Amino acid sequence: MPLPSSQSGRRLFLQRLAATAAGAVLAPTLLQACKGSGNGSGSGELVISTFPLYIDPDAPGAPGSVSRFRRDTGIQLRYLEDLNDTRQFFARIRPQLAAGRPLVQDLMVLPSWMAQRLIGLGWLEPLPLAQVPNIRNLVPYLANPPWDPQQRYSLPWQSGIAGIAYNIKATGRELARIDDLFDPALRGRVSALLEMRDTMGLLMLADGQDISQPTWAAAQPSFARLEQARKDGQIRRFTGNDYQNDLLAGNLAACIGWSGDVAQLVLEQPDLRFVVPESGGVLWSDVMLMPKGAQHRREAAAWMNWVYEPVEAARIAAAVQYISPVVGVRQQLAKDPATAALAANELMFPDAAMQQRLHSFGPLSESEEARWEERFASITEG
Template identity: 30%
Template sequence: MQVNPSRRGFLAGLGTAAVGITFSGLAGCKKHPAQMVNFYNWDTYVGKNTLSGFEKASGIGVNMSLYSNNDELFAKLRGGNPGYDVVVPANDFVQRMAKANMLMPLDHAKIPNMKNILPRFQDAPFDPGRKYAMPYTWLVLGIGYRKSKIQGVPDSWKWVLDSPQYKGRIAVLSDAADLCRLTEIYLGADMNTFDKATLAKVQDLLIRQKGNIATFHDDNGQDLLLSGDCDIVIEYNGDIAQVMREDKDLAFVVPKEGSILQSDQLCIPAGAPNPDAAHAFINYLLSAEAGADISRTIRYPTPNAAALAQMDAEYRDNPAIFPPEAALAKCQYANYLGEDAYRAFQDVITRVRAA
């Protein structure tokens, strides 16, 4: 049986692994296209045929550059757009970037495939009226684990944040905001309220747990599981779903305390040099064919109803990709809480890692 590539394996298979490399269509096209879209995206976050398919359909090429986290994206654009046409920030960074006047309002008339978006994603609390952003994927943080090494189902954040049981076999996210928020959820606090006293408790708990943690990973928890370097990790559902195809001993669960919902968004940054081509590219990504190709490759849940209709039951009925509604009901989007909160999150995790 052929194994589909994981998000990282896709680009690795093309012989490219470094963040920041630029790709031009990936199609081996016969002639250089007359117009280009400069696409700034997460590593291995497109379908096998996404870029070449758009070029074939439109005659417009795509230069794709890679970033590793939202902070890197924000920093790159904060001083002015260096030439990007489409970017893919997470939902709270859409709020953050909009407040900083870093995003261009979308022209919905140029995005007719917006009709393909599932009703629940047609509007968004972080972007009312879809003024700045179209949904690309949605995702939820949870616990990935190796069933043969873990006793039962680790259905609480306790097993990664507040227990020595799997000492030296635990990996947690290095993302400061998400790690702080998840710890707040475990402590029963409101992750969407910036409270310094709560963050002090978060810091104390994580410092106590640090000796049990093998690594603070940069969104490669699934690789640590697959290689056997760790047995239990904090990771996104799509990442764990990728490696579950390769190793049946791996599983994913959303903890009973709840978690963070996220949705990565397609946006046009202010100052984009090719806004018409950017709209055309976003519209293409929202097509049934492109959406299905993306979902087959990266294994994240799609907000695209037309794409979902093309997917097989193994994808649609996979509880790692689409966790039970009862679990999702306890999850919520993270709000942008202001620059002071982001600095506080960073300070907490800096102190934890230095302890």
């Protein structure tokens, strides 16, 4: 579910976008794609599962994307912010997909590594991309990833950076290194993510390892360091998206977090900061996927086409402040005084220097994945 404590700040921010939202005109190609997008019965409901704080909400004078999509297309949409942790969500959907039963969801937004697993299991439908003309707006460097080389099963939603989030008043100083999270002065007020690749990726980078080609041997010092921090009480707990609540409540001084989340939470708590560690940050992508047996393919195509319109994608980007997969978003943000500063945000539009500091976690075989997950779980659940 959405995090109520952060919504007021987001709404205040989005009020500044009201004029833009009210005055936008849909492009002809978008209108054509939306017409007749129902399933024929007129009673279909598109259902999407995703993470919290991942879209622009309704605000006074500025309806959010879900409301605008319903208005512009006439399609019923149930937008579920019901993902906290990827593995927890996978455990929920696995029994049905393994039994060949369809889920209620027509689209799911999940990390690319989980997309690769679901493709391998044969639990996804090919996306109806022939009905998504705005796929031409996909930024080239995200097209045809190695785990989906023909772009059959996935379409990027947003990308982002795992790094250090902290409250400057609680820490009493700026943080810049992963080592700062292990400062005894912060004991019991630090958290790490349940996303193994983000937590382990940051620790391995700090240990001088190449995470683009992760090996079991190279990970052992980082596993040991994380385990000791948990035993010592340095790490308060391991979290999914719920670390946001702890940051706002003051339960955490610092944590491993995600760039866009902190950009939004700052609107509620201006003492929060996000930094890419000196040793580097972890770059990741979440993608839209269609589970096997999904019933509302045309509605799903209409949604994907709609959010890949640069004007709409820019509104989403202005709210979530992640890295948009859509060409033209930066130009749209730069046009409007309310969002022009975001066009220069290096966390949303990494320049060459920032790109050199960002690293993607490389692939693991099925057997390696199981071994890494078992070791990570022995720490996080211990």
